[in-house]
Amino acid sequence: xxxxxxxxxxxxxxxxxxxxxxxxxxxxxxxxxxxxxxxxxxxxxxxxxxxxxxxxxxxxxxxxxxxxxxxxxxxxxxxxxxxxxxxxxxxxxxxxxxxxxxxxxxxxxxxxxxxxxxxxxxxxxxxxxxxxxxxxxxxxxxxxxxxxxxxxxx
Numbered sequence: 001x002x003x004x005x006x007x008x009x010x011x012x013x014x015x016x017x018x019x020x021x022x023x024x025x026x027x028x029x030x031x032x033x034x035x036x037x038x039x040x041x042x043x044x045x046x047x048x049x050x051x052x053x054x055x056x057x058x059x060x061x062x063x064x065x066x067x068x069x070x071x072x073x074x075x076x077x078x079x080x081x082x083x084x085x086x087x088x089x090x091x092x093x094x095x096x097x098x099x100x101x102x103x104x105x106x107x108x109x110x111x112x113x114x115x116x117x118x119x120x121x122x123x124x125x126x127x128x129x130x131x132x133x134x135x136x137x138x139x140x141x142x143x144x145x146x147x148x149x150x151x152x153x154x
Contacts, residue, residue, distance in 0.1 A: 020070065022063040023113040028087055028100075029120055034060055037085045043101075044072045045080035058085070073109050081106065087120070098122070102140045111144040129153060 026033040042065070043053040054072070057064030063083075065073075072078050084101040100118055108114060118140045121127040130139045132153035141150040 020065065022065055022109060023061065024058075024063040024116060025061055025114070026058065026085075026116045026118070028118045029123055029126060030117075032060060033058075033087070036088050038088065040083070040085040042069055042072075043080075043082040043084060044078050045082075046075075046077045047079050048077065053084075056083075070109075073106060078106070083116075087118075096122075098138070100138055100140065102142075104142070108142060108144065111147075113144065115143040117141050117143065117150070 026037065028036070037058055040056050040058050040063075041053040042056050043051065045051050054066065054069050056066075056069065073081065081104045082101050083104055084099065087098050087100060089096045089098070098120060100120075102116065102118070118138055119126040119130050120138045121131055122137070126139075129152045130150065133139055133150075139150070143149065
């Protein structure tokens with residue numbers, strides 16, 4: 001009887017809505033992000049034009065997603081997914097915030113792990129290395145098993 005109650009309890013908790021986290025590491029300018037990001041969201045755009053965004057959490061190595069996020073990721077109606085976050089830096093005596101928006105594909109969420117590398121062109125060496133590839137203020141790459149790599153301009 002105790003075993004049956006335990007199984008029912010575990011099944012009930014799993015159905016309530018604890019999401020599975022995504023194994024993801026974020027680097028900005030070749031530095032592992034530990035606590036520098038805030039306001040991380042997954043933005044969803046549907047085929048009918050509706051848009052919404054959900055707050056997500058990030059701890060080094062984990063993007064914390066809720067059950068609702070997974071439903072939207074796996075939905076046939078979702079056509080575009082964008083991860084956005086604010087990156088905080090301190091240069092000299094000044095506090096700087098840059099907002100990054102990285103478009104992700106549905107298949108990225110099926111990978112065992114992801115490494116998101118963002119190169120901010122406010123730092124000259126990254127502008128010189130990757131600036132020829134985009135007109136944006138930054139460039140990002142997602143690395144995963146059997147994935148490609150970003151080729152530099154040099």
